Amino acid sequence: MHDWLLELNAQQQAAVTARPGPVLVMAGPGSGKTRVLTYRVAWLLAEGHARPWNVLAVTFTNKAAREMAERLDALLGTRTRGLTVSTFHAFCARTLRREAQFLPFTASFVIADEDDQRRLLRHIIRQELQLDDKVYRVPAVRSAISRAKNEGHTPETFPRASYRDEVVAKIYARYQQHLAEANLLDFDDLLLWAVRLFEEQPEVRARYQDLFRHLLVDEFQDTNAIQYRLVQLLGQAHRQVFVVGDMDQSIYRWRGADYRNLQRFEADFPDAEVIYLEENYRSTQNILDVAMAVLHVQPRRHRKNLRARRGSGPPVVVKQVFNEEAEAAFIAQTAVTLARQRGIPLDSMAVMYRTNAQSRPVEEELLRLGLPYRLVGAQRFYGRREIKDLVAFLRLAFNPDDVASLERVINVPPRSIGPRTWAALREQAAARGLSPGRALLDLAAHPEAWTAALSRRALKALFPVGEMLQAWHWRVGELSPAQMLDRIVADTGYEAFVRDRTEEGEARWENVQELRRLAVEYEDQGLAAFLERVALVSDQDTLQGQEQGLTLLTIHAAKGLEFRVVFLVGLVEGLLPHNRSIEDPDALAEEQRLLYVGITRARDYLFLLVPQYRLAYGGLDIVEPSRFLEPLAPPLTEGDWPRLFPHLARQLGVGERRSASGRAPARASRAASRPAPRRPRRARLRSGDRVIHPRWGEGVVLQVEVSAGDEIVEVRFEDGAVKMLLADFVQKL
Ligand code: ATP
Ligand code: MG
DSSP: OOGGGGGSOHHHHHHHTSOSSOEEEEEOTTSSHHHHHHHHHHHHHHTTSOOGGGEEEEOSSHHHHHHHHHHHHHHHGGGGTTOEEEOHHHHHHHHHHHTGGGSSSOTTOEEOOHHHHHHHHHIIIIIISOOOTTTSOHHHHHHHHHHHHHTTOOTTTOOOSSHHHHHHHHHHHHHHHHHHHTTEEOHHHHHHHHHHHHHHOHHHHHHHHHHTOEEEESSGGGOBHHHHHHHHHHHTTTOOEEEEEOGGGOOOGGGTBOTTHHHHHHHHOTTOEEEEEOEESSSOHHHHHHHHHHHTOOOBTTBOOOEESSOOOSOEEEEEESSHHHHHHHHHHHHHHHHHHHOOOGGGEEEEESSGGGHHHHHHHHHHHTOOEEEOSTHHHHTSHHHHHHHHHHHHHHOTTOHHHHHHHTTSSOOSOOHHHHHHHHHHHHHTTOOHHHHHHHHHHOGGGGTTTSOHHHHHHHHHHHHHHHHHHHTTTTSOHHHHHHHHHHHHTHHHHHOOSSHHHHHHHHHHHHHHHHHHTTTTTHHHHHHHHHHTOOGGGGOOTTOOSEEEEETGGGTTOOEEEEEEOOOBTBBTTBGGGTTOHHHHHHHHHHHHHHHTTEEEEEEEEEESEEEETTEEEEOOBOGGGTTOOTTSEEESHHHHOHHHHHHHTOOOOOOGGGGSOOHHHHTTSOOOOOOOSSOSOOTTOEEEETTTEEEEEEEEEEETTEEEEEEEETTSOEEEEEGGGSEEO
């Protein structure tokens, strides 16, 4: 018996120590699925069932992968060396590089990020096919192509039901052609080529099946069809596949995720041991009750009850505010109060929203008050111009065929290469069967061969770029990523370009330094690995441990994470559920799960915020509270629920209460609250009193606390549950 097994409950232990073979762990949020998966790896290694290089553990984000690897190091030390913990995408990228000899591209392929895809599609739609990009919108075309790829359609087999489909198929064909010419793969390609590799090369497949004979996958409900196929292909030989998931937390349907993969797994591995975890270690019972109510949990085959290991905790608060600004003010005030009075560090508080744009008012308020915060989202760092420029240079050094990168930086810093010169270069390169980047290399080596093809002016501008490119490309194997970056910054004069003596220039230069720090970490792994890291960065990866302050992030990005305090903002019709989803029942159900995921990130305090007005075209629009809050009548929540749903409140006979959040001084939001009747300062109840509650039945008061006008009681009910409630919700017997 390893002593770390004692850090698990009996069900968790059963999962961790299940005999090697297919295992399916299905359980609700906070029940320890990720912990169980991590300990399973430790157990396999410690028991000698697997050598580290025989294990592939798949996580949803790179951040989760890092954390899992760290945890395993802490459990086993050096015995984990050689272990692969990675996302599906990163695993596929590595495999494709290693096995490039079997594939129609070279090992130095570069991953096209969303931005590259968009730029390429815009070029095809506007320039090459001369289409109206209001009709053929880039994001729509991008997702149509992605969908086609994931359904296994090539441009030739792309389903054509309309003229529009014909055109999209044509765009798709060009898109693929451009990617191939530039030795680029998009995110979908990474997975698809890996599947093709394993399907079409039995020898390679067998080698990988033997190598990764223990396969473990976290967040299985958010795998898509291609990822599922990968699991099948890798796992079918040894059948030592361990997956964990929760159907109710599937929130990536729009990206092709399919929670039915959990059921497919049961069908494909009928001998799988199925284990349920029923204890929640993360949240208080009050928070779990609210989460369940939002989901309207019906008894289901795969769902058993989730019990909180922790007490009932403070009540969940529903708070109505005037608008987004009032929402932000409430958050700031409450956060400060909780930090001061309860000693909860800001680091363990989070503000979650449906769409990225909702962070703005919160950011502004926090800035105004000087409260530290960290904003999660790839945009923050990797979206910056200077970072994209330098990454483009690095990519070019590695792969001169990368047209998207070349187009981005050929005139950065400005060196008189305008659209006309660029077009001429492209054209002349194509005439010689070269990519524009290769043409530049050739031009630097034999400028005389290009004098007929290009104007003197163009040649003069292009030649130094070719020379730089050549110098970098030759040294790819020799320089570390950081050295290469230094070289690029020096050769291009990038420092002088960004440090323009303004504050913004300094900030840009700091970002360059930050990129360099990151590059230093890749000293041993080389440029390819570094570029991969940059390309596969997900929203969560921008959340760095050492930064301090409140975390601001979308609910999607909060997957798998936990915080002591959670503020969910903008809980109104149109935002959550989002407008786009209201008509489609499946999409609507996913929005509901999204709220469920958000709620279940909270450990102690949960605030559900509902603005009354939103800024709309030129004025303020009244908005309706989110329909998903309807089931949260008191006593499930405290605060403004009766005011949000007066009809329901009347039916249920729950009266309007003064907002429980009155305990946190919320200046700006006070404008939104109607004057509330003052309540007695002296406690009405005493410990030992017998009380009755409309939902929980009879109980005994254990403790009474009066705080800022609210009387809060702790009651033990007859079924043993202990709850904290507002005294108004119980009646003295
Ligand atoms: P999600 O569905 O949100 O991904 P999960 O099921 O993966 O949640 P974990 O993140 O593994 O849950 O665990 C939730 C929290 O509970 C973590 O802080 C974890 O350390 C803690 N935890 C899990 N199991 C135990 C246990 N047996 N003893 C103490 N703490 C535990
Ligand atoms: Mg988890």
